[in-house]
Amino acid sequence: MDVVLEVFDGLMFDRLYANILPIQSASSFDPISTLTAGFKGYGGNDTAWQAASQGADMGLQRSAWEYKPASQYLQVQPSEYAWMSRWDRDDAWRQTVSLYIITWLFGLVIYFLCASLSYIFVFDKDTFNHPKYLKNQMRMEIKQTLESIPIMAIFTVPAFVAEVRGHSFIYDNISDISHPILTLFGSSWNYLQFPLFILFTDFCIYWIHRGLHHPKVYKRLHKPHHKWIMPTPFASHAFHPLDGFSQSVPYHLFPFIFPLHKFAYIALFTFIQIWTVMIHDGEYVANSPIINGAACHTMHHLYFNYNYGQFTTLWDRLGGSYRKPNDELFQKDQKMSKDEWSRQSKEMEKMVKEVEGKDDRSYGPEETFVRRRQKVA
Structure with missing residues (x-):
């Protein structure tokens, strides 16, 4: 940074x-x-x-x-x-204030930019008619994000300040730092750092995310994000602040354990924000047994206790929490069919009773979108 x-x-x-x-x-x-x-x-x-x-x-x-x-x-x-x-x-105080402003503004800019582009070009607007879509959901997603990002930035800034002040293994040139892993891999580390970053953070987030589903933690911290059964791209950062920050800790922890190039750090941090939007966009293009994409994450929002991973299905498979996305999600004519929605809703209602008890959500279409469609019709 x-x-x-x-x-x-x-x-x-x-x-x-x-x-x-x-x-x-x-x-x-x-x-x-x-x-x-x-x-x-x-x-x-x-x-x-x-x-x-x-x-x-x-x-x-x-x-x-x-x-x-x-x-x-x-x-x-x-x-x-x-x-x-x-x-x-x-000056440490100046760096703290400056990094807070940057983190807050960067978070808002990339959130609105990526979520808006995804909403315009990728997101299937028929989702608004899903029986488990909330009334005025997008408005609530954006509101929660606007409330959470400045608080998440407060928790994030100390890691950035520590990095800026030279307490991490972030480097501009391999010769700048001394680390056993650089002795072992040398310049090859410039390439190996990317897959290791994905594996390390995916592993850590899996366990953090799974821990957030513990009954004593879920209702206090993670339930606000699971309010969105059928999320839009604007749900990507709509977390309780402590929930959102806790799942970001592995990203900040990595450069204090492993060497990481300065520009790789910036690129990966940006990629994470984009990926977070992508897994909430509802476009199921990757029917992959390895990638934990939007389809896998939709299973998580619908059925709660599955697919905790961030990037891959590896740790879910090893941890016994993997659920293969329904085949219908990859068939355009079926993924938005009433029969598929009915099956999803019935199973989701059972899971809500098991995980949350009473369902306190208020379902209904996105009013603005409905009015627009009625006007066109």
Whole structure:
């Protein structure tokens, strides 16, 4: 995330912090800057500190911070604003605030972008007529997401800050870090990190997700996401904040255990958001015994206690929780038939009684869509 942070610093944050928290003039005492400098370990023999002190003596308002590119592959040269705030780019509080804003905004942008594209080009609108589709469901999905993302961002930011401050095994070049796995695989790790990331996170999420279905946990944390029996792409991030964060922990844990390239980290983090939308889009294109795609995840939303995996069916098969998607889901003329919906509804109602007890959902079509169809007709 240091690469992303450098880009945002150059584009907006440097100027923002320079205006909100400017360095005080030499004639005034600034305890915050003094304490910050002390905690950073600046001393009389430090060149940067001496330069800053000399600048202060001359009345110049300039930080002692020194620019070091986050990556050799992408650099954004800082403007003068980068040296004009008492919170320079290396300040932990500034990094925390900046990363929170980035995480929140990035989460919202990719959610609305991917979910909207999926809704327009992929999602089958006949789903609105399914007997287990909730009244005004999309509106509720979006509302829950908007409430959850800023809270999930709070839980996520500490991992990003720790990574930015050099406490993980994220690297720009293999020679930058020392790790036993790099000694074993060398440059091949640049390719092997991708399948290992998928296997590691898939394994961890399987057990976390399965744990969220424990009776003592389910109703408190995971039930809000299972409110959507027939989800739309906008249900992809509609979680209880602790539920959503808990299932993201393996993604953040991986680079603190294994080496991970900076740009692989960004690419995988983006892929995860897109994949989360894809498994909720209701388009069953992959009838694969290996990939835990939208069809498998539909089985999970319909019947609750199956297909906990995120990417593959491996751990569900080993854990005895795999359920093969109904063949009808892959046949366009049958997946939206009343007979198939009736079978799904009857079994789903039995599972709801077993897992939740009373079904407190309010079913009905998406009103806006229904009105639009009636008007066209």
